[in-house]
Amino acid sequence: MTETAPRPRSPRMAxxxxxxxxxxxxLDLFAREGFHHVSMDDIAERAQVSKxxxxxxxxxKLDLYLAVVDHRGEALVAAVGAALAAADPDDPQGGRAVVRGIVRAYVEFVEDAGDSFSLLFExxxxxxxxxxxxxxxxxxxxxxxxxGGLRELAGLPPEHAELLSTALVGMARVAATSRYRSRxxxxxxTVELVTQLAWRGVAGLVRDRPEPGDDAPEQCSGT
Structure with missing residues (x-):
């Protein structure tokens, strides 16, 4: 009778x-094969740990999947935040810089994430x-x-900024995933093309930025 070789174990870790x-x-398994086609046995074997x-x-498995989704989501939000922080509020084209930063954040996030972007978007x-x-x-x-970036840098009223932020998310996400797949x-x-398309629409709604000392702008309520 042939004995089954024991599963190799990875070194002890904190x-x-x-x-x-x-x-x-x-993350790698779920992104490539989907939630339903991956078992905890598969993950344990690949990670070289016992169940x-x-x-x-x-x-x-659902708890693990949610943790992976949270991990990817945090990375996306951080990428968007970094892009907005890099935009210069004193730049007369500040609004365009915001739009470009948003588009770049999504395109580069998908490029860097590889197939794992599907965990958030698909x-x-x-x-x-x-x-x-x-x-x-x-x-x-x-x-x-x-x-918030559109409110601060482009001077849009909150209801316009909320609507446009949702539209920009959708546009940037679809463009990023399409570019990743087609190569x-x-x-x-990609960033410049989508920025030009998006900015032409945003620019038509941009009003003059408030002067220092004006009433504080209303805050975005969220989407």
């Missing part, structure tokens, strides 16, 4: 390091309320950050 390793493995160790970190588990909420949360937080247009060229 708890946080092990959790990060499992998240990386799960009891895996379940100590994540009680279920999840195969979005019928589950918890997953839908997590997926929507990342886009909503990005839209709120964009709304027919370079990253920089």
């Amino acid at each position: 708890r946080d390091a092990r959790r990060a390793q499992v998240l990386t493995v799960a 009891p160790v895996l379940y100590r970190h994540f009680p279920s 999840s195969d588990v979005t019928h589950d309320n918890d997953v839908r909420l997590r997926v929507d949360q990342a886009s909503a937080e990005a839209a709120r950050a964009i709304c 027919r247009v370079a990253v920089d060229e």
